[in-house]
Amino acid sequence: MLAGGQSLIPLLALRLARPAVLIDINGIDELSGVSAIDGRVVIGAMTREYVAEESGTVADTVPLLAAALPLIGHEAIRSRGTIGGSLAHADPAAELPAVARALDAEFVVRGLSGERVIPAAEWFEGYLTTSRRPDELLVEVRFPAAEDDTGVSFHEVARRHGDFAIVGLATSLVLSGGVISDARLALTGVSDVPVRAAAAEELLAGERPSTELFDEAARRATADLDPPGDLHGSPGYRKTVAAAVVRRGLRAAADNAAKGSN
Amino acid sequence: MADITLRVNGATRTGSPEARKTLADFLRDDLNLTGTHVGCEHGVCGACTVILDGRAVRSCLMLAVQAAGREVTTIEGLAPDGEHGGHEGLGTLQQAMWDSHSFQCGFCTPGFVMQATAFLGDHPDADEQQIREALSGNICRCTGYQSIIDGVLLAAQRNRTLRNREPLSEERP
Numbered sequence: 097m098l099a100g101g102q103s104l105i106p107l108l109a110l111r112l113a114r115p116a117v118l119i120d121i122n123g124i125d126e127l128s129g130v131s132a133i134d135g136r137v138v139i140g141a142m143t144r145e146y147v148a149e150e151s152g153t154v155a156d157t158v159p160l161l162a163a164a165l166p167l168i169g170h171e172a173i174r175s176r177g178t179i180g181g182s183l184a185h186a187d188p189a190a191e192l193p194a195v196a197r198a199l200d201a202e203f204v205v206r207g208l209s210g211e212r213v214i215p216a217a218e219w220f221e222g223y224l225t226t227s228r229r230p231d232e233l234l235v236e237v238r239f240p241a242a243e244d245d246t247g248v249s250f251h252e253v254a255r256r257h258g259d260f261a262i263v264g265l266a267t268s269l270v271l272s273g274g275v276i277s278d279a280r281l282a283l284t285g286v287s288d289v290p291v292r293a294a295a296a297e298e299l300l301a302g303e304r305p306s307t308e309l310f311d312e313a314a315r316r317a318t319a320d321l322d323p324p325g326d327l328h329g330s331p332g333y334r335k336t337v338a339a340a341v342v343r344r345g346l347r348a349a350a351d352n353a354a355k356g357s358n
Numbered sequence: 359m360a361d362i363t364l365r366v367n368g369a370t371r372t373g374s375p376e377a378r379k380t381l382a383d384f385l386r387d388d389l390n391l392t393g394t395h396v397g398c399e400h401g402v403c404g405a406c407t408v409i410l411d412g413r414a415v416r417s418c419l420m421l422a423v424q425a426a427g428r429e430v431t432t433i434e435g436l437a438p439d440g441e442h443g444g445h446e447g448l449g450t451l452q453q454a455m456w457d458s459h460s461f462q463c464g465f466c467t468p469g470f471v472m473q474a475t476a477f478l479g480d481h482p483d484a485d486e487q488q489i490r491e492a493l494s495g496n497i498c499r500c501t502g503y504q505s506i507i508d509g510v511l512l513a514a515q516r517n518r519t520l521r522n523r524e525p526l527s528e529e530r531p
Contacts, residue, residue: 098421105380105419106400122424146413170495172404172473175413176420257494 097121097233099142099181102173127180127235132157135241141180141234146171148179157241159352160199160248160268164191167250170258180234183219186226187260189285191250193220194266197290198282201239207232220289243278245271247353251345252284253337255328261285262329263337265345269300271353276300281313281345286323286338293317296342305350314342362426366391367435375422382406384422385432393433393468397497404496405469408432414476433468436475450516451475455509462500470496474510482517489514 098104098120107113121127127142130151137157139148148154149165168174168182168191182192183203195201196216203214205228212232219226228234242248252264264284270277279300281293296317303309323334359374366389373388380399385391385408394417397405401419408417409431436449448456451474461467470493477484477492484492489510490503498506 101419101421101424102401102416105421106402109400109418120421120424170404171477171492172407172414172416172495173401175410175415257491 097184099184100144100177101181102169102177103181103185103187121233130154132241136238137161137241138236138238139179140236141178141184143179145174145177145179145182149174158199158239159242159246160250160266161192161195161239163248164195164250164266167191167252167258167261167264173258179237183237184226184228184234186220186224186289188220188223188287188289189260189264191252191261191264191266191284194264194282194284194290195250196237196239197292198266198268198280199239201237203228203234204236204238205229205232206235211235213238217292223288242268243270245353245356247271247349247351247356249345249348249352251341251348253341263323263334263341265338265341267345267349269305269346269349269353271305271350274304276303276305281317281342283317283321283338283341286321286334288324291321293342295319300346305346307347310343310346313346314339317342360423360426362423364425364427365429367431373422377421377423379422380418381408381420381422381425381430382417384425385417385430388422391432391434395465395468397465397469402497403466403469404473405466407469407472407496409472409476412476412479414473431472433471436471449475450520451478451510451513454513454516455506458505458509458512460501460506460509466496466498466500470498470506474513478510478514478517482514482521484514486511 098118128140130153131138132153137153145165145168155162182190183196186193201216203219205212208231214227221227247269249267252261254261262285266282268280279297281296283291296313299313299316318335318339321335323331325331360377361374363372371389375384382394382396385394394408395405397403399418401416406417407414411429437447438449473493473496489507
């Protein structure tokens, strides 16, 4: 299934994928578009990344997604790459899977047996593997609208702007009267799927932002990680970077929330 | 084979590429527009960057048949219109990059020029950091990048000078 082609065509060029049949869905206009419906932002699977990046609806309603989009690849990649394509490709180092996981997005797939909605927690099954069945097509992704007083950040460490990050973090905090009422953290690059930092989220809920709190959150978020190693970083290095990214990401999100409420 | 019609550098072109052929190979092999260079062939080096309907894209990451009905600009289309029809001379960005010694072997140059053209079109007042980020998806193995950044900055500056001059002359009776 060919959407934006920014991952599939390299796989074809390198002969890592050799499909007998390739179906181009670029001509299906109904699969593209951004709309706000019932407290959610619904994004068609074929919506190009640059379109979502320039969307006022996304910027106003799903600020975490808006923060992540400019970090995807390079400008020429976002000209063609699609929201649904990135999420169906499910690269654990990519930005959008972490955003979807942090916000508990919903994936709408359609197939011969009808339509079903899959929560983000069940969508990512492994490296480049989702729970979509072979006879199903991802048609749209639904992101919940951010509450008032939400602060977000997408923080990542990469060797070069636009590269896949060594480790990245999607953070969304709701600050009610200076107290964190909801914390959502999802890491990229530390496993074969994007990882929610549940232990850190539990710690943060009900607390006031502080350096000590964020240090402890970084410890809890990374305690059970067993990241992969490659030429960009050993498992130990990735774990160290992950802890730093959690501290910085939380600080940035808290500052972002404070700025929003002024 | 599929018959396609598209606009390339302002002219209507037709072709019958195999469905599997990339836009980069179609431009080079079928239309003889060999200014578009093919480096890595999997979307990493940026040498094959062209402008599709106003946006920079990697022509090696698109199939030629997907460009049917679209408007493509390649490096050949950037030179200003000449007196005898066709394209002659250098555009502002090309001249500024020439003046800044932005090229050595020249292999990556078309990709850099196309990416910078698209970027300056949307961000005419870009600063050095923004230009660095915009060009971070293009690889050059000769220059060390500084001279390329210098060239794009110089082009932005010259474009500003031109822009500032034009309204003045209009306002004066």
